[in-house]
Amino acid sequence: MTRWLAEYAWLPEQAEPTPDVLIETAEGRISAVTPLAPSGRPDAGVDVLADAVRLPGLTLPGLANAHSHAFHRALRGRTHGGRGDFWSWREQMYAVTTRLDPDSYLALARAVYAEMALAGITCVGEFHYLHHGPGGTPYDDPNAMSAALVEAAAHAGIRLTLLDTCYLTASVDGQPLAGPQRRFGDGDALRWADRVAAFTPDGAHARLGAAIHSVRAVPAEQLATVAGWADRRDAPLHVHLSEQPAENDACRAVHGRTPTGLLADHGVLGRSTTAVHATHPTSADLNLLGESRTGVCLCPTTERDLADGIGPARRMADAGVPLSLGSDSHAVIDPFEEARAVELDERLRTRRRGHFTPAELLTAASAAGHAALGWTDAGRIAAGDRADLVTVRLDSVRTAGVTPAGVWFAASAPDVTQVVVDGRVLVRDGQHLTVDVPQELATSIAEVTR
Numbered sequence: 001m002t003r004w005l006a007e008y009a010w011l012p013e014q015a016e017p018t019p020d021v022l023i024e025t026a027e028g029r030i031s032a033v034t035p036l037a038p039s040g041r042p043d044a045g046v047d048v049l050a051d052a053v054r055l056p057g058l059t060l061p062g063l064a065n066a067h068s069h070a071f072h073r074a075l076r077g078r079t080h081g082g083r084g085d086f087w088s089w090r091e092q093m094y095a096v097t098t099r100l101d102p103d104s105y106l107a108l109a110r111a112v113y114a115e116m117a118l119a120g121i122t123c124v125g126e127f128h129y130l131h132h133g134p135g136g137t138p139y140d141d142p143n144a145m146s147a148a149l150v151e152a153a154a155h156a157g158i159r160l161t162l163l164d165t166c167y168l169t170a171s172v173d174g175q176p177l178a179g180p181q182r183r184f185g186d187g188d189a190l191r192w193a194d195r196v197a198a199f200t201p202d203g204a205h206a207r208l209g210a211a212i213h214s215v216r217a218v219p220a221e222q223l224a225t226v227a228g229w230a231d232r233r234d235a236p237l238h239v240h241l242s243e244q245p246a247e248n249d250a251c252r253a254v255h256g257r258t259p260t261g262l263l264a265d266h267g268v269l270g271r272s273t274t275a276v277h278a279t280h281p282t283s284a285d286l287n288l289l290g291e292s293r294t295g296v297c298l299c300p301t302t303e304r305d306l307a308d309g310i311g312p313a314r315r316m317a318d319a320g321v322p323l324s325l326g327s328d329s330h331a332v333i334d335p336f337e338e339a340r341a342v343e344l345d346e347r348l349r350t351r352r353r354g355h356f357t358p359a360e361l362l363t364a365a366s367a368a369g370h371a372a373l374g375w376t377d378a379g380r381i382a383a384g385d386r387a388d389l390v391t392v393r394l395d396s397v398r399t400a401g402v403t404p405a406g407v408w409f410a411a412s413a414p415d416v417t418q419v420v421v422d423g424r425v426l427v428r429d430g431q432h433l434t435v436d437v438p439q440e441l442a443t444s445i446a447e448v449t450r
């Protein structure tokens, strides 16, 4: 058993952090949580605390990155100066895919997931669609790329939900995949399901979920096949939704309804489903999402980078939609930046402040994200939950003088000093214990951008 003594810890249902919290962990789980204030010490006094590991600063539960495409990290700083939009960026993204194979993707994803660990992320949802070799020819093991991502997360020390993505067409009206997109496709949803059924993630750190790339990439009559696969396994189901107005327009033209309406018609929405982005929903769409308790994963730093727009986050939450966060294209990997953007983007839109409480931002970054990825026993500092502890310093140039609840508006990823995942220390003194993250990022990105 390990005893941790947190200077501050953010406990469930609390509006702000609690000072002097004793957290006991054993076999990867939190076994007890004891606030010591106001007396400052339990009855047994010094003896109980003598062997406790001090956690100076604020300790948060493990943070979840609910939407990732690991290889997009190779584009950071390479596409940001130019003109264009989501669609022109996508062409540059496709160019990187031509360099990726199971070995180079393992190296890149390992470095990216380790970068996430440094930022306090203990679990990632990998929305994975780069399945096959050049031209769409399957590898000898047709799930070799999936296996590489699972192994990468193991090396980096974080949990992973592999959201195996069905990607069949290039447009809402069913244009066939062409060029680099052919590596994404399985032909039809039944063959997608057969391939995924043959894959078992290696390791207790990983679980399998499903994804529909978007209404652009899965024909309407095949949506239920993917949704049914996830439903039968009680697995999370994710889908890109209304990231672009063009997607809404095309869907209305072909199907006479919005993408959200189409997903509802085909049984895709529900408590196990997470819509990614939902930047351009109608009021009726918000009702469909809220009534079905479908989650939404917001990716504000990507949405700003790609000039996508601002999703109606507060209206979604008010409609009953659980919100989670993702770094998506990895223009930035910083859960603090992602979380405060949810509030700050609302301010820009409404010219008013104060839409989300700090506790709501924490929930989106932790428990809601874990739940969206199928890990319902993580993301809270509570007895019985997984022993994930993320400690943020309160004495850096960014955080000195800040009240602990203010970290969401003041801290950045480099303020994370220690990360514990499933009871194991992964990051100490701001350093990943097994991966030289900057070096491995540089090497692996050079390999795929030559």
Ligand SMILES: [Zn+2]
Binding pocket: 067, 069, 127, 240, 276, 328, 329
């Ligand atoms: Zn995405």
